[in-house]
Amino acid sequence: MVEQKLRPTVLLFDVNETLLDLTPLSESINAVLLDERAAKLWFTTMLQYSLVMTASEQHASLPDIGAAVLEMMAKNTDVVLTTEQAKKALEPMRTLPAFPDVRPGLEQLKQKGFRLATLTNSSQSGVKAQIDYAGLSDCFERQLSVESVGKYKPHRSVYEWAVKEMGCEPGQCMLVAAHGWDVAGAKWAGLQTAFVARAGQQLFPLGPKPDFNVADIQVLADQLCKGN
Template identity: 55%
Template sequence: MSRPALLLFDVNETLLDLTPLQASIRRVLPGADSPKLWFTTMLQYATAMSLAEQYATLPEIGTAVLRMLAEGRGVKLSEEQARIAIAPITRLPAYPDVAPALARLRAAGFKLAALSNSTTTGLRSQLDYAGLASCFDAQFSVQETGVYKPHASVYQGALRRMRVEPKEAMLVAAHGWDVAGARWAGLRNAFVRRNDQAPFPLAEPPELLVADIGELADRLGA
């Protein structure tokens, strides 16, 4: 396998463990499935806004979606209560495999960049809190483009900034829609199996399918 010049990493759930955020969501939204429902619905509405050429930040969408879902389950949440419930999104730990594997990849000469649906400030806070900021050559937020992944312009914008062609870049993510979106935009891709997730069957199979970032480093020869 040829070596990618650039590795673009999704952040939420790919590098960072959402458990503290899930516990906070579960405290205000009834149902064992409430954290997953909130996360997937937030992404659904972010994508819907992009299709409708509208934009709000991920915290704004997350707050609105949490209030909407709570109302549907008979719970009245104020905007402030919802904001407090999703606040742990900037204080998430990295999975244990992440920091050592990123260090190996950097030592092997790979360029590394983070590419997230989080805001610019939120992404910086997340990586600082998790101790990962120094692992990356660059950090990119969709706030810079005004549309959300998997819109092709998000991936393409990051590649322009890094001066890398799509075929020289690999998107690494734990979400089927993100890995598929990168491939449709011309990038290579690697799927990380986190939390029982699987690739999207209507897209081409990912180039790499790995259990964690450590296995990714192994497969890339780092």
């Protein structure tokens, strides 16, 4: 049971891989690069270069970084790929389905009085398109994007900004994500955290332990709403 004094009031949700299934995007990337394992490397490399830009005090939209990384990977495998073709291959990112557990879990949390918002590395227009397509717009009070900060998660300033935007203290917020680096960054910034153990995702062994380690959003909802 979650003690009342520890119960968060605001839940900030990562979007890609946490709420939305990346399978259509992965299939598109794998087809372009002619490698069924390419999508996973693309995602981690995109994260790497988003952090390179953050560390260098530069910023570009996630779709632009993603397309640039796809072009780099294509050159490494002798695949001819133009910038426009790279952007075309990434279009499925805006039309990803929600995992089956997501909507019922979000509805349960909202009904129990939790304030829900996204906190994503996607652009503002990107997250709006994603959440609209997945049919989740009515679940969220705010759709927050790192684009407003000009830095990418897991930079500490992103979490601090999100907390201020929601008008609460760090300890009242819980970051919910399927990425070990994301929950570690949020925990280091003073937020509560919940790790969603989607297939292929692991906690970072050197990071602080999350407050919750759950299989999906519905399980998290059941645990947070228990006794309330």
